[in-house]
Amino acid sequence: MALKPAGGxxxxxxxxxxxxxxxxxxxxxxxxxxxxxxxxxGKKTATSDFSVKDAYAN
Known part of the structure; x- marks a missing residue:
């Protein structure tokens, strides 16, 4: 698993x-x-539109 910060x-x-x-x-x-x-x-897939903005809201 190679995690990288979303930044900004x-x-x-x-x-x-x-x-x-x-x-x-x-x-x-x-x-x-x-x-x-x-x-x-969360996870962004072909059927899911999860975004970094959604992750930050959690």
């Missing part, structure tokens, strides 16, 4: 481009104990 105003959002052309979006935050957590919040 979408701080905390990471993108993973899959071999089949789909794009997975992850958010990065710290939990109540200060431990970093990365969670997949």
């Amino acid at each position: 105003k979408y701080e905390g959002v990471w993108i993973n481009e899959l071999k089949n052309g789909d794009i997975s979006y992850y958010i990065n935050y710290r939990d109540e104990f200060g431990k970093p957590v990365k969670v997949q919040v």
Whole structure:
């Protein structure tokens, strides 16, 4: 998995481009104990129009 930051105003959002052309979006935050957590919040596929803006809204 090669995550790269979305950048710009979408701080905390990471993108993973899959071999089949789909794009997975992850958010990065710290939990109540200060431990970093990365969670997949959506995936853009041929049938889904999920975007980095949608990931940032989560």
